[in-house]
Amino acid sequence: MELKYMQQPSWTNFKMQDTNIYSKEDNDQELVHNFKIVLQQLTFNSKPIISELTDLAKRYISIAPLIVEAIENQINNVQRHQKLPLMYLMDSICKNIGGTYLSLFSLNLTKLFGQTYNLVDSDTQMKLKRLVNTWKDYPKGPLFSQNILESLNSIINQFQKKDENVNRNIILINTNLSIYKFL
Numbered sequence: 001m002e003l004k005y006m007q008q009p010s011w012t013n014f015k016m017q018d019t020n021i022y023s024k025e026d027n028d029q030e031l032v033h034n035f036k037i038v039l040q041q042l043t044f045n046s047k048p049i050i051s052e053l054t055d056l057a058k059r060y061i062s063i064a065p066l067i068v069e070a071i072e073n074q075i076n077n078v079q080r081h082q083k084l085p086l087m088y089l090m091d092s093i094c095k096n097i098g099g100t101y102l103s104l105f106s107l108n109l110t111k112l113f114g115q116t117y118n119l120v121d122s123d124t125q126m127k128l129k130r131l132v133n134t135w136k137d138y139p140k141g142p143l144f145s146q147n148i149l150e151s152l153n154s155i156i157n158q159f160q161k162k163d164e165n166v167n168r169n170i171i172l173i174n175t176n177l178s179i180y181k182f183l
Contacts, residue, residue, distance in 0.1 A: 032066045039074055045085045054092045061100060068104040072112060083116045084124050091131055094143060106144055110151040117155055129156050 035056050042049045057067050071093075075086045093101045117128055132152045135143040142149060 028063045028066060031060050031063055032070060035060060035067055036070055036074075039070060039089075042074075042085050042089060043078075043082050045088060050085070050089050050092050053089055054096050057093045057101065058097050061097070064100045064104055068101065072108055075112060075116060080119050080121070080124075083120055084127055087113075087116060087128065087131060091134070095138070102143070106148060109144065109148055110155070113152055114155045117159060125156075125159065132156065 035053070038049065038053055038056060042053065057064070060067055071086060071090055075083055075090075078086065090105055094105055113128070113132075117125055120128070132149070135152075136149055144152075
């Protein structure tokens with residue numbers, strides 16, 4: 001009996017690198033997924049993680065809207081004590097990459113900052129205030145538009161006035177209690 005060699009089907013010669021079988025949307029979703037995996041590690045102020053995420057944002061600039069959306073969603077969904085590192089990430093991306101990212105973050109910055117500022121403790125509020133000041137005094141000129149910076153300062157001032165009123169009321173209550181005890 002003679003063995004005949006059969007010709008291999010053409011599909012066995014297929015090489016993955018020769019043909020892109022994934023759609024752009026599949027590839028974009030994979031990039032976003034990779035970014036989100038690292039983003040979830042940013043639960044404390046970590047310069048190495050922020051640097052890695054900034055580098056990924058630079059490499060993934062073609063999907064900048066999806067990256068910005070992922071960061072904004074993360075800021076909105078994490079616990080209070082995890083918000084500041086994410087704001088620092090946004091700051092790093094805007095200062096080191098700018099361009100498209102700066103424009104995209106500008107769209108929701110006032111709302112996002114206001115919600116964040118409202119939820120965090122006074123120490124974190126001071127850090128956020130310093131962050132806004134770096135955006136005003138950025139060496140190349142203000143990082144964000146004057147309108148945005150004024151809105152952010154308005155938010156900060158609004159909370160400072162509330163804190164002053166609360167402190168004034170506490171002093172009045174303590175004073176009244178002291179007078180009442182004295183009588």
